[in-house]
Amino acid sequence: MEKHIALPLTKELAETLHAGDTVYLTGTIYTSRDAGHKRMCEALERGEKLPFNPEDATIYYVGPTPAKPGQVIGSAGPTTSGRMDAYAPTLMSVGARGMIGKGARLPEVVEAMKKYKGVYFGAVGGAGALLARCIKKAELIAYEDLGAEALRRLYVENMPLVVIIDSEGRNLYEEGRSAYLMSVHSGRHLKKS
Amino acid sequence: MAAKVQEGEEVMREIEVSRITEMIERLCIEANEHLPEDVKDAIRKCRACEDGEIAGGVLDRIIENYEIADREQVPICQDTGMACIFLEIGQDVHLTGGDLTAAVNEGVRRGYEKGYLRKSVVKDPIRRGNTGDNTPAMMYTEIVPGEQVTVTVGPKGFGSENMSAIRMFKPSAGLQxxxxxxVETVEAAGPNPCPPMVVGVGIGGTFDKAALLAKKALMRSLESSNPDPFYADLEKEMLEKINELGIGPQGFGGRTTAIGLNIETLPTHIAGMPCAVNISCHVTRHKTGVI
Incomplete structure (x- = not known):
């Protein structure tokens, strides 16, 4: 199904999204990857606040290229989400709900998503030039010393995504692959008969 | 590049290392903005035989993406990689004007700055800390006959690099x-390396040479085949097997798990059969220049 959704990603909204849905996302999201996640979780451990309000927030796993003069942001496709698996349940426990990335997640992340009603969206990995076009505003908000890994607040319009894992734990990586293999299998069967 | 003749000596072509710096600066930018034509062709061919709605849609976006990068001269992918630099230096060339390694790193430094490319290198594997200029380059030099220097820049992203593997087989393991x-390595990589992938395979040599062969296999045109018909057939067979896995574009399910697979080999020891599989993505970049 194709859906246009406006952020923030509330619990109610999250529950309407299902693995395999094509989604066009509009609203404010936050960027963070390896080093930023480590710092945010260390801050939470010390009882400090995060650089942004995590409630119903969506985090984009991205380290963009530097913006050329006149650009809002450089190329900005997703990085491999699995490296954030150690931190994602902690961030969901304080209210963060949406994650945008690519690649497989650990079972403990999926369990946390079911518990906190999280959604894992896939952006097309390697399509950094295309995805940058959906980013209308970019503002550095913390950890500037991390360079490409610094925390940014982005405003995106109609960002093309696919729901990979939904809040019930359904997974497009598993379902999409087996659906394709079944279609090939049944196709072969038909040819034979 | 004036040839200098000294009395009683052979002619030796002199090349200033600053020319290598300039070429690497240019190639870093071009490689990151313009996908090689053979890679584009392979993606387009795969799009034509992909029926699934999600799979076809992903390939359409991948095509649109490299077209934007070409047109607007922006990086195809935000992971502008570690700069893998291959230098084939003619043995009749005398490099002058400074240290070659420093010249190569200076080219990378300038290219990544001027091209607004991402600096993705940390100075220590465990203690981390960004070097800030994407150096050092991963540099390989080979001495070859002739009086030219051939420079290949292959920016390598790590989403796919992380899914690569090497194994030291017993010879009894054989072809199977x-x-x-x-196939196991590609299946384990699954959706992580941004499929559709390009797969580089290195078989033989030593532990280190097998890995280098696999990387070099990624630099070879997807329109070419291994010159040995045995390995050319194996390339075709393995690509077919991989595309029966069903992982598909981005791992969402589909036919196109890989757009190409190249194999490079070397003789090896009587006791061994090393095999390295270097995984790359649909943004398999490389650009070559000759001085």
Missing amino acids: GIKDFI
């Missing part, structure tokens, strides 16, 4: 052992 390992 190699085949299974290639």
Whole structure:
């Protein structure tokens, strides 16, 4: 199904999204990857606040290229989400709900998503030039010393995504692959008969 | 590049290392903005035989993405990689004007700055800390006959690099052992390396040479085949097997798990059969220049 959704990603909204849905996302999201996640979780451990309000927030796993003069942001496709698996349940426990990335997640992340009603969206990995076009505003908000890994607040319009894992734990990586293999299998069967 | 003749000596072509710096600066930018034509062709061919709505849609976006990068001269992918630099230096060339390694790193430094490319290198593997200029380059030099210097820049992203593998087989594992390992490595990589992938396979040599062969296999045109018909057939067979896995574009399910697979080999020891599988993505970049 194709859906246009406006952020923030509330619990109610999250529950309407299902693995395999094509989604066009509009609203404010936050960027963070390896080093930023480590710092945010260390801050939470010390009882400090995060650089942004995590409630119903969506985090984009991205380290963009530097913006050329006149650009809002450089190329900005997703990085491999699995490296954030150690931190994602902690961030969901304080209210963060949406994650945008690519690649497989650990079972403990999926369990946390079911518990906190999280959604894992896939952006097309390697399509950094295309995805940058959906980013209308970019503002550095913390950890500037991390360079490409610094925390940014982005405003995106109609960002093309696919729901990979939904809040019930359904997974497009598993379902999409087996659906394709079944279609090939049944196709072969038909040819034979 | 004036040739200098000294009395009683052979002619030796002199090349200033600053020319290598300039070429690397240019190639870093071009490689990151313009996908090689053979890679584009392979993606387009795969799009034509992909029926699934999600799979076809992903490939359409991948095509649109490299077209934007071409047109607007922006990086195809935000992971502008570690700069893998291959230098083939003619043995009749005398490099002058400074240290070659420093010249190569200066080219990378300038290219990544001027091209607004991402600096993705940390100075220590455990203690981390960004070097800030994407150096050092991963540099390989080879001495070849002739009086030219051939420079290849292959920016390598790590989403796919992380899914690569090497194994030291017993010779008794045979061809089947190699085949299974290639397919297993791709299957284990799954959606992580941004499929559709390009797969580079290195078989033989030593532990280190097998890995280098696999990387070099990624630099070879997807329109070419291994010159040995045995390995050319194996390339075709492995690509077909991989595309029966069903992982598909981005791992969402579909036919196109890989757009190409190249194999490079070397003789090896009587006791061994090393095999390395270097995984790359649909943004498999490389650009070559000759001085």
